Amino acid sequence: MKSIKIKEERRTALKTIAAGGAMLAFPGVVRAQEKIGGELYLETFGGAYSEAVTAYIVDSFREKHGVKVRVTNFGTGGEQFAKIKAGNNRIDVSSLNGSRIWASIQAQALLPLRLENIPNFRKLHSKFQNPAYEGGSAERYSAGLVWxxxxxxxxxxxxxxxxxxxxxxxxxxxxxxxxxxxxxxxxxxxxxxxxxxxxxxxxxxxxxxxxxxxxxxxxxxxxxxxxxxxxxxxxxxxxxxxxxxxxxxxxxxxxxxxxxxxxxxxxxxWVDCMVVPKTCENRRAAEAFIDHALDAGVQGKFVTEGITYAPCNVGVALSREQQEHLGATPEIFETAVFPDxxxxxxxxxxxxxxxxxxxx
Amino acid sequence: MNAAGAAIGTARRERAKAAALLLPAALWLLVFFALPAFVLLDSSFDRYADAKVSDDFTFANYARVFSESVYLKVFLRSVAVAALVTAASLLLAYPVAHFIARRAGKNRDLLFLALIVPFWTSIVIRTYAWKILLGTSGAVNYFLLQSGLAEAPVKMLFSPSAVVVGLIHVLLPFMIIPLYASLEKIDPGTVEAAMDLGAGRVQTFLRITFPLSLPGVGVGCLLVFILALGSFLTPQLLGGPGSLMISNVIQTEYMETGNWPLGGALAVVFLAVSLVFVAGCNKLFKAEE
Structure with a gap:
């Protein structure tokens, strides 16, 4: 009996050590188990864009995860770039122009995305999975929403x-x-x-x-x-x-x-991306929000019923007529020149x- | 304790009381003005290259401010617009302030309230109102077309004159209030005495009323000039393709390029010139007094 107990204790100790080792070796795996909840501070472009984000992304995200989302608007990408760069306010997720991503990475103003928490990232067009606007950085910092x-x-x-x-x-x-x-x-x-x-x-x-x-x-x-x-x-x-x-x-x-x-x-x-600024205080919910926004069904509604731009997720089912309306035809995409x-x-x-x- | 000791004790207590009263405002200024101004000054000596700011000490930003002619051009335009707005505001505000202070009688409080009411509305909304009034399909053009005074809509927006009109509207209360405060303090007996001694209305105004209202004129001009010089929103909303002012230039450095060191250098030079102007005005009006 005693030897069995000792064995069990040893096993428990080994499990604890292994778990501790795993935490140190694979922090991403452990982080991925963080609970999605609390509040999310989202900042996005104002006007019709913000209305569409709220109606077609925020509301369904809130319903799905029970996260309270505070939506704040900004007028221009430049204004938001300055705010993210300054890093004085809590922003969990923000919209940001693709052309400003590299400068924001340079300013160390963004957190890398933990892609294991954003499975829908893999459904983006390859141009947005390895984007030129990230300047060849090893990690991914942005998820394209619409272009x-x-x-x-x-x-x-x-x-x-x-x-x-x-x-x-x-x-x-x-x-x-x-x-x-x-x-x-x-x-x-x-x-x-x-x-x-x-x-x-x-x-x-x-x-x-x-x-x-x-x-x-x-x-x-x-x-x-x-x-x-x-x-x-x-x-x-x-x-x-x-x-x-x-x-x-x-x-x-x-x-x-x-x-x-x-x-x-x-x-x-141009590409409108979502980023997680370094002032994020609810990283797990931020990643869940990005994943939700990249979902083909959510994006489909966002672009066809909300703001009519081309979706970055290639899995969004669009008729030829819809593609032309959104400017999402393969011909436009192939010829569009994105700024380096x-x-x-x-x-x-x-x-x-x-x-x-x-x-x- | 003798009388001298008691007097010293009273003076100390008074000083402590004054210090206690000044402390909140001093702390406020320290945290929200002095510290940000210092950060701005400090950042203006940083280096900017390839979208990255590093804290290597450099005078390059100041060298650029003084060597690129575009900054001088925009600054001179800002000064000219601010001077025009100040002069027009003074001409428009003086009769209003004079009327409220000397003639309004029982209605003085009501008129003064009417003067303050616009402050309850955001400057953005007040500026947008001009777009609605003066636009191609705005109220003024509608009247001109309906009355036959114009055959086609008259272009009134998006020009330097639209900026001047918008700024006068926004800044007029800043001229009227100090003028009113000065005019209200003038003893009516002095004016009556001048007229009793044979001075006409114009002479009384020029030799009695106006000189006695100079402190108000000085403060009003200073406020309007500084606010107009640093205005950003009105030129942005009402200005045309060539109505750039110095604040708009500073804004683009912070928000478009992220070149905060150059934006900081521009802001420091702008602040220094403004302070020189304030000091000059103070000296001038003290000499006049």
Whole structure:
């Protein structure tokens, strides 16, 4: 009897040591067993985007996991980049533009994603599983939610001839009726495309500046947020602008005569990602939320009934008509040029100076 | 204890009381102004390269602020806009403040309340109101088109003048309130005495009322000028493609490029110039007094 007891004790001790060893050797396995619960601080883009996130992702997540989600909005990706970089506020999950991921990693402002807790990550398109905007980092820091392009939106009542090229911004009848996103990256991208240059390898920056100076007299203003541009198009202040497909779809659903067209020269692509900032205090719930948002069913509803952008999950079932509506056709995806985040990081300071010169 | 000892004790108690009263405000300023200002100053000497900020000490950010002509251009434009807004606000605010202080009688409190009411509404909403009023399909254009005064909508928004109008609207109370405080303090007897001695209304205003209201003029101008100089939202919402002001430039360094050291250097130079302006104004108005 005694020897059996000793054996049992020895076994228990060995189990404890093995468990301790496993905790040290494989912390990810142990972390994966953390309980999903508590509160989740989510920050995302405002306006229609936030409404769709709440209605099609947050509500079902809350129902599924019983996690209380506090949703906060921000106006621009730049604003959120600064906030995440500063790292002063609790943010468990945040939306962030793909082009800012590399700079955020550089600033050590993000936590790596523990992919064992996000099984749906494997269902993303390979371009988003090993994204160029993470600059080749060993770990993954972002999960793409939706992607799209920034092309031309125009008022079909006021612009008689359908635009086909970025050079249509220069039509004399549109003087004072055009608007451009005032973000330096986008300004330079438009200038590069108009001068026939690769947005990820701009050889002649002075040509870009000259072209933007040429466009400037055509502009009513530089727009700064999606809600501002929506209002400018709806009130017919702006007749033609570079804008996002999902916002244009929403304007059309609301009865405004606004159409979206990808010019023959192509349009720069973008990705909206979800990240876990270093100020996260509920990492397990954050990962569960990301996994939930990447689920094919959830994403399908989010993009078809909520904000109409292309889903990053390739498993989302879409008809050809839906693909065209969302800009999610394989042809668009294959031709979309996403900014190289390392290239952006290396040049954005110079581009910002250029943008300031144009705006001054 | 003799009388001198008692006086010293009273003075000490008074000093301690004054210190206790000042302590909360001093702590507030230390935590929310002095410390952030120090962090800003400290960060302005950091180095920025390849989207990364390192704490290697450098003067490069200041060298860039003074060598790139775009910053001087934007700064001069900001000063010009702020000066215009200040002068227009003074011209518009003086008669209002004078009326409330000297003529309103029983309605003074009501008018003063009306002056403060706009502060209860967010500056964003007040600025957006101008977009609704002055837009192509806004109320003013609707009136112009309906009355036949214009054949096509008149473009009023998104220009430097729209920025000036928006700023005057937002900042006018900051001019009226100090003016009112100064004008209200003037003894009516001095004005009456001047008129009894044969001075006309204009002469009385120029030689009695206006000089006595100079402290209010000084404070009002200072407040409006500083607030207009650092304005961000109004140029952002109402400005056109070439209406960039210095705060917008600083904002892009923090939010677009993440070049906080350069943003910090710009903010420090901007703060220094503002402080020089405040000191100059103080000296000028003290000399006038």
């Amino acid at each position: 799209g392009d920034t092309a031309i939106a125009y008022n079909t009542d006021l612009v008689k001839e359908k635009p086909a090229s970025w050079h249509d911004f220069l039509r004399p009848e549109l003087q004072g009726r055009v608007s451009l996103l005032g973000q330096p990256l986008t300004m330079v991208q438009v200038g590069a495309i108009m001068t026939g240059q690769d947005i990820n390898n701009i050889a002649d920056l002075s040509a870009v500046e000259k072209k933007l100076e040429e466009v400037k007299p055509q502009l009513l203003k530089f727009w700064s947020s999606g809600s501002e541009m929506t209002q400018l198009l709806a009130t017919r202040e702006v007749w033609m602008a570079n804008f996002w497909r999902g916002r244009v779809n929403k304007l059309r659903e609301d009865g405004h005569p606004i159409q979206y067209v990808v010019p023959k020269e192509g349009a720069p692509g 985040a390392r290239y952006v990081a290396a040049n954005q300071d110079m581009w910002n100076l250029l943008a300031n010169r144009i705006k001054s």
